[in-house]
Amino acid sequence: PDGVYGDNPELEPFVSAPNDLEPEGGECNETHPCPFTQFPAYKLNGEQLCDNGNTTCDSGDFGLDQYEGVWFSGGRDDWLDAGNFSVEVTIVDPATTEFFYFCHIHNQMSGRIKVLNATTGAQLDATDKVPIPYAYNQPDSFESSCGTFNVSQFVGSDACKDKTFLCGDDSNDEFGQCMNAIDCAMHEEMRVSLDNDPTVIFMHQMIAHHRNAVQMAKILLKLDPESLRCGTDYDGRRRLDGTCFDIGEDGGFPVITLLWEIINGQNAQITFMEAWLEDNQQPSHDNCEDEYVPVGFITGLSILGVVAVGATAAAVVF
Numbered sequence: 478p479d480g481v482y483g484d485n486p487e488l489e490p491f492v493s494a495p496n497d498l499e500p501e502g503g504e505c506n507e508t509h510p511c512p513f514t515q516f517p518a519y520k521l522n523g524e525q526l527c528d529n530g531n532t533t534c535d536s537g538d539f540g541l542d543q544y545e546g547v548w549f550s551g552g553r554d555d556w557l558d559a560g561n562f563s564v565e566v567t568i569v570d571p572a573t574t575e576f577f578y579f580c581h582i583h584n585q586m587s588g589r590i591k592v593l594n595a596t597t598g599a600q601l602d603a604t605d606k607v608p609i610p611y612a613y614n615q616p617d618s619f620e621s622s623c624g625t626f627n628v629s630q631f632v633g634s635d636a637c638k639d640k641t642f643l644c645g646d647d648s649n650d651e652f653g654q655c656m657n658a659i660d661c662a663m664h665e666e667m668r669v670s671l672d673n674d675p676t677v678i679f680m681h682q683m684i685a686h687h688r689n690a691v692q693m694a695k696i697l698l699k700l701d702p703e704s705l706r707c708g709t710d711y712d713g714r715r716r717l718d719g720t721c722f723d724i725g726e727d728g729g730f731p732v733i734t735l736l737w738e739i740i741n742g743q744n745a746q747i748t749f750m751e752a753w754l755e756d757n758q759q760p761s762h763d764n765c766e767d768e769y770v771p772v773g774f775i776t777g778l779s780i781l782g783v784v785a786v787g788a789t790a791a792a793v794v795f
Contacts, residue, residue, distance in 0.1 A: 518567075519544035522560040553737045568592050574602035577609075583744045623655035624699025625692045628662050637661035655696045663689035668765040677759050680750045684762075687743040687750075694736040705732050 518525045519540035526543035547559050556562070566576070573592060580586040587609065591600045614626040631637065632654065642660035647653030666685035669678055697705065709731055754761055 516566070518565045520563045520565060521547075523563075553734050553741075574600070575606060577607070583741070619654075619658075622651065622699075623658070624695040625655065625659060628655075628658040628692065631658045631661040631665070634661050634665075636665050640664060652696065652700055655700075656693070659689055659692040659696070662692075666762070666764065670763045670765055673759070673763060677754065677757075677763075680754055680759075681762055684747055684750050687747050690743050691740050691747075694739040698733070698736050705736075706730050707732065 517540075520526060521544070526540035528540060528542045544562065544564075547556055547562075575589055575591050577587060577589055589605065589607075589609065591603075593600055616626055617629050619629045619632060620626055637657075637660075640661065642657050642664075643653050645653065647657055663685050666688070667682045669681040671678065673681070707730075751761060753759075
């Protein structure tokens with residue numbers, strides 16, 4: 478199943494947790510019952526969502542299609558308007574001491590969930606039994622102030638000392654410093670080899686391009702300028718008033734919605750492109766080592782796409 482790391486069982490209907498008879502867990506059906514079936518219930522405003530569209534879920538319902546469908550069909554505005562979404566997992570197997578979640582939208586967003594004793598609140602087992610196959614990003618103070626990740630090494634980098642991304646002095650401009658750092662990162666990451674298949678080259682450059690778009694959106698959300706509240710009549714949903722602020726009763730701001738859609742959409746596409754490279758036995762990146770980059774090599778990729786997903790060791794999809 479997608480998102481599963483190694484041979485760990487996924488918490489889905491008809492998948493048994495590890496048990497004495499099946500140490501690795503396994504699929505089950507009418508002739509092969511599950512000793513311990515435990516999977517998440519996806520809920521909206523406290524009511525379980527059913528994949529069959531009914532108000533009463535049958536034993537095979539997972540609810541994930543309905544849960545994700547609200548997001549992918551309408552985006553952040555519809556998600557917020559719908560109400561309170563939650564995921565509930567009932568642990569019935571005493572051998573289950575930890576499980577994992579991963580996200581179908583945000584690239585490499587995952588986490589370990591430790592099962593606690595219902596009475597004492599203590600962890601059933603403090604030992605991490607399954608390794609997570611990549612390190613979590615730990616933002617430093619600069620990245621935290623910008624709302625970005627993995628860009629501090631590009632602040633004042635020699636690689637971009639002769640490049641101009643924003644005209645003007647950014648020494649006292651936090652937004653400018655953040656933007657110059659991520660633009661330098663994209664500049665370097667889009668220096669890829671021409672020795673590959675055209676589709677591979679496209680993937681290598683577009684991943685860097687999408688990553689920069691996500692970083693740009695996060696910077697604007699983090700710094701939160703008042704202009705984010707400005708409306709537009711472009712789509713007929715929001716209109717400007719005399720002060721440029723959207724004070725309509727329908728709530729929400731179109732630019733903020735746009736930024737969230739960029740973050741979620743392009744992250745999902747990053748995950749797709751990384752999966753395509755892996756499935757087709759291509760390197761995840763192929764940056765140039767030499768200093769010379771042909772004219773036009775980094776220009777032209779100006780169309781922003783839509784989004785992506787990361788995975789990890791096991792089991793619950795949020």
